[in-house]
Amino acid sequence: MAAPRSNREFIDACVRSGDAVRIQQEVDWENEAGAIVRRACELAAPAPFMEKIKDYPGFSYFGAPLSTYRRMAISLGMDPNSTLPEIGREYLKRTNSEPIPPVLVDRKDAPCKENVLKGADVDLCKLPVPLVHEGDGGRYVGTWHAVVTKHPVRGDVNWGMYRQMMFDSRTMCGAVFPFSDLGKALSEYYLPRGETCPFATAIGLSPLAAMAACAPSPIPEPELTGMLAGEPVKLVKCETNDLEVPADAEIILEGEIFPDYKVEEGPFGEYTGYRTSPRDFRVTFRVNCITFRNNATMTISNMGVPQDEGQLLRSFSLGLELEKLLKSQGIPVTGVYMHPRSTHHMMIVGVKPTYSGIAQQIAQLAFGSKLGPWFHMVMVVDDKTDIYNWDEVYHAFCTRCHPANGIHIYKNTTGTPLYPFATPHERKYSIGSKVLFDCLWPVDWDPINDVPTLVSFKNVYPKEIQDKVLANWTAYGYPPVK
Amino acid sequence: MNQWEVFVNDVKELVEDTDLELTIRTLNPGMHKFTYKRVRCSVSADLKKHADQLQVRLGRGQLSGSRFSIKVLDEVQRMPSKYL
Numbered sequence A: 001m002a003a004p005r006s007n008r009e010f011i012d013a014c015v016r017s018g019d020a021v022r023i024q025q026e027v028d029w030e031n032e033a034g035a036i037v038r039r040a041c042e043l044a045a046p047a048p049f050m051e052k053i054k055d056y057p058g059f060s061y062f063g064a065p066l067s068t069y070r071r072m073a074i075s076l077g078m079d080p081n082s083t084l085p086e087i088g089r090e091y092l093k094r095t096n097s098e099p100i101p102p103v104l105v106d107r108k109d110a111p112c113k114e115n116v117l118k119g120a121d122v123d124l125c126k127l128p129v130p131l132v133h134e135g136d137g138g139r140y141v142g143t144w145h146a147v148v149t150k151h152p153v154r155g156d157v158n159w160g161m162y163r164q165m166m167f168d169s170r171t172m173c174g175a176v177f178p179f180s181d182l183g184k185a186l187s188e189y190y191l192p193r194g195e196t197c198p199f200a201t202a203i204g205l206s207p208l209a210a211m212a213a214c215a216p217s218p219i220p221e222p223e224l225t226g227m228l229a230g231e232p233v234k235l236v237k238c239e240t241n242d243l244e245v246p247a248d249a250e251i252i253l254e255g256e257i258f259p260d261y262k263v264e265e266g267p268f269g270e271y272t273g274y275r276t277s278p279r280d281f282r283v284t285f286r287v288n289c290i291t292f293r294n295n296a297t298m299t300i301s302n303m304g305v306p307q308d309e310g311q312l313l314r315s316f317s318l319g320l321e322l323e324k325l326l327k328s329q330g331i332p333v334t335g336v337y338m339h340p341r342s343t344h345h346m347m348i349v350g351v352k353p354t355y356s357g358i359a360q361q362i363a364q365l366a367f368g369s370k371l372g373p374w375f376h377m378v379m380v381v382d383d384k385t386d387i388y389n390w391d392e393v394y395h396a397f398c399t400r401c402h403p404a405n406g407i408h409i410y411k412n413t414t415g416t417p418l419y420p421f422a423t424p425h426e427r428k429y430s431i432g433s434k435v436l437f438d439c440l441w442p443v444d445w446d447p448i449n450d451v452p453t454l455v456s457f458k459n460v461y462p463k464e465i466q467d468k469v470l471a472n473w474t475a476y477g478y479p480p481v482k
Numbered sequence B: 001m002n003q004w005e006v007f008v009n010d011v012k013e014l015v016e017d018t019d020l021e022l023t024i025r026t027l028n029p030g031m032h033k034f035t036y037k038r039v040r041c042s043v044s045a046d047l048k049k050h051a052d053q054l055q056v057r058l059g060r061g062q063l064s065g066s067r068f069s070i071k072v073l074d075e076v077q078r079m080p081s082k083y084l
């Protein structure tokens, strides 16, 4: 099965497999659409494709695009029944392959140019921008999208998924954190020079382009999208600046970011399951041009309690990107996993404990990396613990993590304003703190006499006894075990 | 009569019968609902004092029970002139 090349192909594939439902009755952009997406996330239900939106004839919504592993498998062109480790292996295989550069297409071959609004015609309210949650600080234009920019000196392209709120008909504002690629370009280059930064927001991307935009990978996102899809992504030049955007995106907003003028953004429902970050003056965007496909579909990710893309997809890519990083440093990791229900706050790392201090080395690399601000707990378990099995991990944590020697706290690190436990001061200045739970037996313990023996069916009985008990299980009178 | 909404951390920020500068959003039905303006205005707990009504939300979006009437005196341009 080939990976869907566009949002439209993805919706079709999901409808065919029963992973999306077509909603034909009219849906209100104010709260109702958001509530449908939220409930679908909480039930892990099929994604809603809402074909009729109040006040906005001709537009539709697609919500919760990648909030299940089934839809993630479909986006990669895999069998929807693929297991999480299988999807993870495929992601690693594709993202370790040769970069596939994008190709530029003519504007006549770019569906995103079917309608063009410029000058006085530019009005964000002409798009069905949803009020995602009651009480949000505004209607959010960008919840599942990519903000496209180009580094002014190095020239590398950045696609980042940074939320964008509609402030007025031509102005948006959003949470671009200072440690993100765009945040750094703004503070290192544009702010000191007082220059505006050209941007384009692409909404309704192919699922793999969206996956690339929120993956913490060092590979530029257009190449990463190509690697994930196995073919080049098609780009087209913007109308009013030099940037290039995915030609088959549903909606494109072009404009400029002000380096020194900010308006109020938020509050907004966030991936932690709360509204945490305060309403604040945040990065501000002026929209100069809007282009969109006929019958454009706006994509909505509705963040709140698990599980939505903010947890499921980000846990997936943060874990796998950390695995790549640790392996690149020669650390004998056997796997890295984040449970989506941890709201991507806890990295579980499996490792062969071959030398002292290996858990600290892992934690320092993890917290010190570009990924670090997004999680605050690292739990290191040995290679015999199944990192995907929370019962085993929790047992290891509760029995092997020494309360005085195994818990290491790191203070004054980089955080985000989104951490619910952080103090108001820490939130304002993105100050974090982190903790390592070292659940490894110390290497200086005698493995025979000091390390306790795990007492489990698998570990203490001879193979022939295990086989006999398994073979006779139903004969003993038990129902079969699935 | 227009319906407006404001976000504040504390309702005490809305001092009555003085010149205030607030960022308010329209709740009038239609496609521009929830868009913002920066305005100079005067508010009163007496709901009949001014024709327009103001609803209040707190820091994390909670709807406050306090209601005001509001008179918008003029729109304030905060954007530096170099960007206009």
Ligand SMILES: Cc1cc2nc3c(=O)[nH]c(=O)nc-3n(C[C@H](O)[C@H](O)[C@H](O)COP(=O)(O)O)c2cc1C
Residues within 6 Å of the ligand: A143, A144, A159, A160, A161, A162, A163, A164, A174, A175, A176, A177, A179, A180, A181, A182, A213, A214, A215, A216, A217, A301, A309, A310, A313, A314
């Ligand atoms: C639905 C969704 C919304 C997100 N919103 C934001 C956001 O508002 N601000 C932010 O900095 N990162 C946000 N992220 C995470 C970024 O997309 C992610 O860190 C990405 O790698 C861009 O970061 P970079 O510029 O550091 O590469 C979001 C991710 C998802 C899945």
